[in-house]
Amino acid sequence: MTREAASVHAVAASDLTIEYPPHGASPAYVAVHGLSLRIEPGEVVGLLGESGSGKSTIAQVLSGRAFTRPTGSTEVRPVITGGEVRVLGMPLGRMRRRSLARLTFDVGFLAQDAADRLPAALTVAEIVAAPVLERDPRFNRAELGTRVATIVDAVRLPLAVLKKYPYELSGGQRQRVALARALVFAPTLLIADEPTAGVDLTLRDALIDLVSELQRERAFSALVVSHDLHVLRGLTNRIGVMHQGVLVALGTIDEVFTDPWHPYVAKLAEALAPPRDEPDDEEPDEEPDDEAPDEEAPDDEDGLEDEEPGDEQPGAEPAEQAR
Ligand SMILES: Nc1ncnc2c1ncn2[C@@H]1O[C@H](COP(=O)(O)OP(=O)(O)OP(=O)(O)O)[C@@H](O)[C@H]1O
DSSP, X not given: OOTTOTTSOXXXXXXXXXXXXXXXXXXXXXXXXXXXEEEOTTOEEEEXXXXXXXXXXXXXXXXXXXXXOOTTXXXXXXXXXXXXXXXXXXXOXXXXXXXXXXXXXXXXXXXXXXXXXXXXXXXXXXXXXXHHHHHOTTXXXXXXXXXXXXXXXXXXXXXXXXXXOGGGSOHHHHHHHHHHHHHTTOOSEEEEESTTTTOOHHHHHHHHHHHHHHHHHHOOEEEEEOXXXXXXXXXXXXXXXXXXXXXXXXXXXXHHHSXXXXXXXXXXXXXXXXXXXXXXXXXXXXXXXXXXXXXXXOXXXXXXXXXXXXXXXXXXXXXXXXX
């Protein structure tokens, strides 16, 4: 959505295929097959999936960062080879420079390793201000100073960090600086790739709460990539599960893990389910129980999804890693 048209989908992808072009001895590689996904204005959607399932590729493309190549970079970038996608109403694909500039303004991007790659020679104030100055080197310095201080405060960092260099900060503080930089334009959509990667487990929940609060305060839409269901549970309204480049489930966490039809999601659901009680040793054996409740009966011979997911919650709480 551009800021004028708040009702446009944050993301509307239909049958989207994304490919890495051939390079060197490597042939072309299709990383995402036929993705259809909509994100409503103000909605937060998570992407879960094992390593290599295409999550970062999607984040790169939807954020427009796949189409911007830093000077001197020879990195191979993914390209759209099928389907359609609009982000905030803007069609991606062959984008003109101006549309791309608009897209990267409206879409904040927190890259997977952003905290570790903060430029070592710049202060926090310079790092957070950099995207603004890259876009407009003559941006009013006083206004910029206020904007940077406001966002640094919003990510709950003391203003004293403004003069510090990344090496003087903790991992959690660096992650907040990266987040501040991603939010400096007050984006309409935030795409965060593994926002808690490298963050100490004890600080992970604080970071989840922070992103959640900022999202509520600023009402941006978001796509959050994570292999950690705990993170997605704390942040998102719905999740999608990626497997080998294909979106194999989409819905609320409960919908996704109740009666999953895809074997990978079923395996995840099983891993997340609370441990079953040990079978009772005194149980009489062999006698089939005609009274056994129907819902216990496995019914997956045809491999089809049930019409209606049950109302039961999977009750999945513990250790929630998708890989
Ligand atoms: N530059 C590239 N050239 C060719 N193939 C690539 C390139 N970058 C990624 N891929 C391939 O695309 C597929 C999807 O990778 P992607 O990084 O999107 O997965 P991911 O789900 O984000 O994994 P992770 O959780 O490890 O970051 C992988 O098979 C990967 O090897």
